[in-house]
Amino acid sequence: MDLDNIGKLRKTHYAAEIVPTLDNKDVVLMGWAREIRLLGNLVFVVLADRSGDCQVTFLPKTKKVFETAQKLNREDVIAIKGKIKKSEKTTRGVEVLASEILVLNKSKTPLPLEITEKTPSDLDTRLNSRVLDLRKPRNIAVFKIRNQILESAREYFTEQGFMEIESPKIIASASEGGAALFPVSYYGKEAFLRQSPQLYKELMTACFERVFEIGHVFRAEPSDTIHHLSEVTQMDIEMGFATEEDTWEILEGLINRIYSDISKKQKDALGVLGQKIKVPKMPFKKMTYDDAVNLLNKKGTKFKWGDDTSREQEKLLTDHSGGPVIVHDYPMEMKPFYIAHHENNPKLSYGFDLLIDGIEICSGGRRIHEAEQYIENLKAKGLNPDSFADIIKFYEYGMPPHAGWAIGVDRLTMLISGVDNIRETVLFPRDLKRLNP
Amino acid sequence: MDLDNIGKLRKTHYAAEIVPTLDNKDVVLMGWAREIRLLGNLVFVVLADRSGDCQVTFLPKTKKVFETAQKLNREDVIAIKGKIKKSEKTTRGVEVLASEILVLNKSKTPLPLEITEKTPSDLDTRLNSRVLDLRKPRNIAVFKIRNQILESAREYFTEQGFMEIESPKIIASASEGGAALFPVSYYGKEAFLRQSPQLYKELMTACFERVFEIGHVFRAEPSDTIHHLSEVTQMDIEMGFATEEDTWEILEGLINRIYSDISKKQKDALGVLGQKIKVPKMPFKKMTYDDAVNLLNKKGTKFKWGDDTSREQEKLLTDHSGGPVIVHDYPMEMKPFYIAHHENNPKLSYGFDLLIDGIEICSGGRRIHEAEQYIENLKAKGLNPDSFADIIKFYEYGMPPHAGWAIGVDRLTMLISGVDNIRETVLFPRDLKRLNP
Numbered sequence: 001m002d003l004d005n006i007g008k009l010r011k012t013h014y015a016a017e018i019v020p021t022l023d024n025k026d027v028v029l030m031g032w033a034r035e036i037r038l039l040g041n042l043v044f045v046v047l048a049d050r051s052g053d054c055q056v057t058f059l060p061k062t063k064k065v066f067e068t069a070q071k072l073n074r075e076d077v078i079a080i081k082g083k084i085k086k087s088e089k090t091t092r093g094v095e096v097l098a099s100e101i102l103v104l105n106k107s108k109t110p111l112p113l114e115i116t117e118k119t120p121s122d123l124d125t126r127l128n129s130r131v132l133d134l135r136k137p138r139n140i141a142v143f144k145i146r147n148q149i150l151e152s153a154r155e156y157f158t159e160q161g162f163m164e165i166e167s168p169k170i171i172a173s174a175s176e177g178g179a180a181l182f183p184v185s186y187y188g189k190e191a192f193l194r195q196s197p198q199l200y201k202e203l204m205t206a207c208f209e210r211v212f213e214i215g216h217v218f219r220a221e222p223s224d225t226i227h228h229l230s231e232v233t234q235m236d237i238e239m240g241f242a243t244e245e246d247t248w249e250i251l252e253g254l255i256n257r258i259y260s261d262i263s264k265k266q267k268d269a270l271g272v273l274g275q276k277i278k279v280p281k282m283p284f285k286k287m288t289y290d291d292a293v294n295l296l297n298k299k300g301t302k303f304k305w306g307d308d309t310s311r312e313q314e315k316l317l318t319d320h321s322g323g324p325v326i327v328h329d330y331p332m333e334m335k336p337f338y339i340a341h342h343e344n345n346p347k348l349s350y351g352f353d354l355l356i357d358g359i360e361i362c363s364g365g366r367r368i369h370e371a372e373q374y375i376e377n378l379k380a381k382g383l384n385p386d387s388f389a390d391i392i393k394f395y396e397y398g399m400p401p402h403a404g405w406a407i408g409v410d411r412l413t414m415l416i417s418g419v420d421n422i423r424e425t426v427l428f429p430r431d432l433k434r435l436n437p
Numbered sequence: 438m439d440l441d442n443i444g445k446l447r448k449t450h451y452a453a454e455i456v457p458t459l460d461n462k463d464v465v466l467m468g469w470a471r472e473i474r475l476l477g478n479l480v481f482v483v484l485a486d487r488s489g490d491c492q493v494t495f496l497p498k499t500k501k502v503f504e505t506a507q508k509l510n511r512e513d514v515i516a517i518k519g520k521i522k523k524s525e526k527t528t529r530g531v532e533v534l535a536s537e538i539l540v541l542n543k544s545k546t547p548l549p550l551e552i553t554e555k556t557p558s559d560l561d562t563r564l565n566s567r568v569l570d571l572r573k574p575r576n577i578a579v580f581k582i583r584n585q586i587l588e589s590a591r592e593y594f595t596e597q598g599f600m601e602i603e604s605p606k607i608i609a610s611a612s613e614g615g616a617a618l619f620p621v622s623y624y625g626k627e628a629f630l631r632q633s634p635q636l637y638k639e640l641m642t643a644c645f646e647r648v649f650e651i652g653h654v655f656r657a658e659p660s661d662t663i664h665h666l667s668e669v670t671q672m673d674i675e676m677g678f679a680t681e682e683d684t685w686e687i688l689e690g691l692i693n694r695i696y697s698d699i700s701k702k703q704k705d706a707l708g709v710l711g712q713k714i715k716v717p718k719m720p721f722k723k724m725t726y727d728d729a730v731n732l733l734n735k736k737g738t739k740f741k742w743g744d745d746t747s748r749e750q751e752k753l754l755t756d757h758s759g760g761p762v763i764v765h766d767y768p769m770e771m772k773p774f775y776i777a778h779h780e781n782n783p784k785l786s787y788g789f790d791l792l793i794d795g796i797e798i799c800s801g802g803r804r805i806h807e808a809e810q811y812i813e814n815l816k817a818k819g820l821n822p823d824s825f826a827d828i829i830k831f832y833e834y835g836m837p838p839h840a841g842w843a844i845g846v847d848r849l850t851m852l853i854s855g856v857d858n859i860r861e862t863v864l865f866p867r868d869l870k871r872l873n874p
Contacts, residue, residue: 003807005780006838011678030678032835050600050646075835077806079678104678105806107835131831134644143645147601154591163487164584168865169606169653170619170630170668172872182607184630185620186667187659191872193607193621193630200865203874207571208580209487215652216606222624230623231607241448241467241516241541343442369514369542370440390874394568396545398469398512401443428605428637435609435628437640437827 004102009079014051020086020094027096029054030079030104032135033072034115043069047080047096048115050140055087055095056080065101075107075115075132123421130428130437141269142424145262146413148269150214152261153235156254157212162237165211167200169193169218173387180221182230193218196406197236199391202338202367205240205402206394212237214409224432226421229410231430238404244350244366247403248326251354251362252282254407255324262416275418280356285321288329289348292317306331315358324361328352337377339365350403361412364405371395441539446516451488457523457531464533466491467516467541469572470509471552480506484517484533485552487577492524492532493517502538512544512552512569560858567865567874578706579861582699583850585706587651589698590672593691594649599674602648604637606630606655610824617658619667630655633843634673635775636828639804642677642839643831649674651846661869663858666847668867675841681787681803684840685763688791688799689719691844692761699853712855717793722758725766726785729754743768752795765789767802774814776802787840798849801842808832 011030018027031049038044043058043066058069072078081100086093113121113129115136126133133139154164170184171194181192197213204211213236221228239247259279262270270277287295296303296313299320303313318325328351332341335351342348350366368374374395375385385392413425423429428437448467455464468486480495480503495506509515518537523530550558550566552573563570570576591601607621608631618629634650641648650673658665676684696716699707707714724732733740733750736757740750755762765788769778772788779785787803805811811832812822822829850862860866865874 006678006680010683030837050644077835077837104838105836108833111834112830129830129834131640131643132834134641135835140645143600150601151591151595154588158588163580164587165864166653166670168668168867170655170867170872183622186872187657187869189872203568204571204864206568207487208577216603218607220624231605233603241443243443246447393549393566394874397548397566397569398514398544398572399542400467400514401541427602427641430605430607432624435607435623435626437831 003106004079004104006079006102006104009081009102011079015047015049015054016052018054018084018094018096019092022084022094023086025084026081027084028079028081029056029096031077032107033074033076033078036069036072036074038070043072045069045072045078045080045098047078048135050135052137054092055090056082056098057085057095058098058101062099065098068101068103069098072103073107073109075111076103077105077107078103123423127423127429127434128437134427137272139424141266141272142413142417142419143427144269145266145273145417146409146425148262148266149258149409149412149416150235152258153212153214153254156257157237160210160250160253162210162212163208165197165201165204165208165213166215167194167197167204167213169216172390180219182218182220195219196234198336198338198406199388201236201238201404202402203391203394203399205238205404206397206399209240209400210237222432226423227411229422229426229429229431231426233409233426235407235409236404237406238402240400240402242401242403244328244352244364244403247364247405248284248286248352251326251364251405252284255280255284255354255356255361256282258412259416269417273417273419275416277416280324284354285323285325287317287321287325287327289327289331290329292327295320306333308334311358314355314360318355318358324354324356326352326354335365337381337383338367338374340368352405354405354407357415359411359415361415362405362407364403366401366403369395369399369401371399440543441516441541443516443539443541446518446539448516452484452486452491453489455491455521455531455533456529459521459531460523462521463518464521465516465518466493466533468514469544470511470513470515473506473509473511475507480509482506482509482515482517482535484515485572487572489574491529492527493519493535494522494532495535495538499536502535505538505540506535509540510544510546512548513540514542514544515540560860564860564866564871565874571864574709576861578709579850579854579856580864581706582703582710582854583846583862585699585703586695586846586849586853587672589695590649590651590691593694594674597647597687597690599647599649600645602634602638602641602645602650603652604631604634604641604650606653609827617656619655619657632656633671635773635843636825638673638675638841639775639839640828640831640836642675642841643834643836646677646837647674659869663860664848666859666863666866666868668863670846670863672844672846673841674843675839677837677839679838679840681765681789681801681840684801684842685721685723685789688763688801688842689721692717692721692791692793692798693719695849696853706854710854710856712853714853717761721791722760722762724754724758724762724764726764726768727766729764732757743770745771748795751792751797755792755795761791761793763789763791772802774818774820775804775811777805789842791842794852796848796852798852799842799844801840803838803840806832806836806838808836 034048354362791799
């Protein structure tokens with residue numbers, strides 16, 4: 001293919017930066033020919049890039065340039081040199097009169113996906129052509145919100161004295177028991193992909209005290225729902241010399257910070273998505289599991305102690321609280337082995353969940369820090385302490401009291417950006433059926 | 438075991454914050470009983486936490502407290518309440534007179550590892566007891582430097598308009614060819630752990646234009662050296678509408694920023710490690726591969742065109758340049774299929790490496806962006822384009838010219854913190870022989 005070379009030419013502006021106040025300025029734009037219209041003696045090209053788009057107008061007097069523009073396919077990669085002109089005929093009140101054009105890459109036709117969304121595609125088609133799908137302003141907005149969540153979280157954790165850790169993704173044995181693990185062949189040995197950094201982040205409180213980790217975890221659960229993925233981004237904290245109540249303060253501060261930063265710094269993204277968000281007030285409402293059971297029964301839903309709440313019931317609880325609610329003192333039988341028993345009632349635990357808008361966003365608790373109890377709890381859950389020998393040994397040499405929690409980043413992105421399916425929040429989702437692209 | 442409960446008590450200070458100017462202040466410290474000395478009628482405990490340590494003195498008049506202190510084991514987890522006193526007898530000119538003590542967890546004795554480093558342990562022993570090993574100030578310093586690298590990089594990339602991406606770690610086929618992949622069983626299908634985000638980050642230039650990714654990559658290379666790990670943290674960028682020279686500017690800016698931030702913000706960590714670092718001047722020296730070959734031969738090392746440089750030769754090149762050096766225009770045969778051919782000489786490529794202090798820290802280049810050439814290059818490297826069908830299709834619908842690079846975070850940490858073995862830079866290293874803890 002005979003393509004133009006970018007040479008010394010560089011983008012001077014993003015498309016969205018072309019505004020009427022820059023009238024008469026010479027600019028270089030680079031992006032995708034999103035729409036091409038031939039109208040009488042003119043060629044109009046909507047040049048789109050990650051910032052948005054801008055109309056570029058080609059006049060017949062620029063003969064070679066004009067002829068090139070006439071032959072453009074949609075999504076051809078182009079660079080244009082031109083002059084900004086105020087214009088009342090365009091929606092944004094401005095256009096660029098092109099004097100030069102480079103065709104940096106050609107696009108085949110027809111496109112597998114309509115980027116302008118004039119013809120909507122189903123999610124499967126969109127994910128198969130994900131790179132084109134991600135050129136849509138709506139999708140770029142979702143990832144701006146996702147990135148803001150991650151950026152605000154890292155800033156906040158660092159301010160609060162947490163050290164970032166990267167614990168291993170390849171592990172020798174199941175971290176929390178259960179069969180939901182992907183096996184890896186590791187130099188001929190059996191290994192697994194971690195389903196959480198749980199055991200490692202707990203260990204790290206025994207040296208770095210306050211730690212956080214943001215990274216992929218892997219769930220081999222064959223759940224084909226709009227809320228489940230096999231490769232999930234999880235945000236974890238763990239605090240030494242702390243109880244679950246200390247972690248609530250961090251959790252409330254973090255959620256408040258994320259919502260507040262997004263409402264201030266991601267106005268455009270929220271606008272594109274048509275989302276309005278309310279920064280939740282601190283402190284959040286607290287409710288024991290027992291009180292939640294009573295409340296749900298009073299509200300007329302039949303709910304047995306020891307049951308897990310359904311989505312509808314979680315919605316009832318957050319609606320009743322008028323905002324995020326931390327449900328705590330869950331039955332021990334509902335929580336994993338590393339959660340500490342409640343000191344006043346061995347049937348209860350120091351485990352908790354955070355619900356926002358009827359969605360469980362975070363799960364956490366006070367942990368066991370004493371080796372004998374750790375082994376006892378493993379046995380009580382039917383797990384074999386021998387498989388945890390590598391972990392248990394550190395509980396014998398100075399494990400501090402500690403507590404922590406984990407937030408599902410994809411779910412939080414879903415909630416804040418208002419998309420219906422968790423797959424919308426991940427660049428290249430992995431699930432029961434999907435391993436491509 | 439009968440342990441004390443942390444109750445409402447909380448740490449008021451880190452050990453290193455106890456200074457003579459706080460004379461007479463009441464404080465609560467929590468940490469590990471690093472050393473216990475019984476001297477006459479006194480008990481001296483070195484209480485250590487992640488910040489450093491501080492002497493806590495127990496007087497016999499506090500009878501129960503004194504008796505508890507007498508019975509402490511090394512690395513017991515304790516909380517003490519007490520009053521700060523100036524003292525000329527301690528190295529830091531200060532001590533805390535304890536009035537209360539809680540024993541939050543007991544430690545077994547003897548310890549598997551000497552944390553005070555009075556008896557040095559070999560690396561294998563240290564990694565087996567990694568959580569204890571990580572209580573050493575030297576190791577905490579290494580991870581402060583590592584975290585500063587990551588923090589400075591994220592800040593810098595964001596300032597430069599890069600969007601962070603998280604591409605999948607589970608992939609359907611080999612990303613760069615080669616056999617060095619860990620197989621994963623994915624719901625009964627064959628999959629692999631990515632060896633790099635290369636192909637995905639390139640795709641992302643076709644929507645987000647400028648992207649970076651920091652994350653784990655997996656190398657099933659049976660290399661048992663001090664420079665190789667099987668789970669590696671890699672820092673990647675990719676820039677649309679750019680050439681390799683544009684990526685050099687970002688690379689120089691990043692390295693300069695990291696060194697500058699560390700020299701300003703991590704003085705203590707550098708001090709603990711006895712490291713002095715020099716912030717490299719920009720722009721870095723550039724040298725073609727041809728010139729490097731000539732230079733090496735002139736310096737008396739026998740070097741054939743097309744050979745890879747040895748560590749000694751890389752040291753020669755950086756010594757000659759008096760700082761970091763970018764070696765570019767490598768032979769195409771030495772570079773992967775996605776690197777673009779040099780326009781003036783098809784035997785050469787637009788691939789480059791960055792060498793600092795004789796270590797290859799970064800590798801990158803201008804990429805192919807045209808589908809036909811992509812397929813041709815795959816074939817030339819003996820790879821089957823069918824295995825790349827999922828990737829190639831996006832090259833047919835608007836892939837911009839692009840360039841990028843990747844930095845090994847573990848290696849850079851090694852270089853800046855001055856440790857001898859890459860395993861020192863990772864919390865829980867994974868290699869040919871090690872999958873635990």
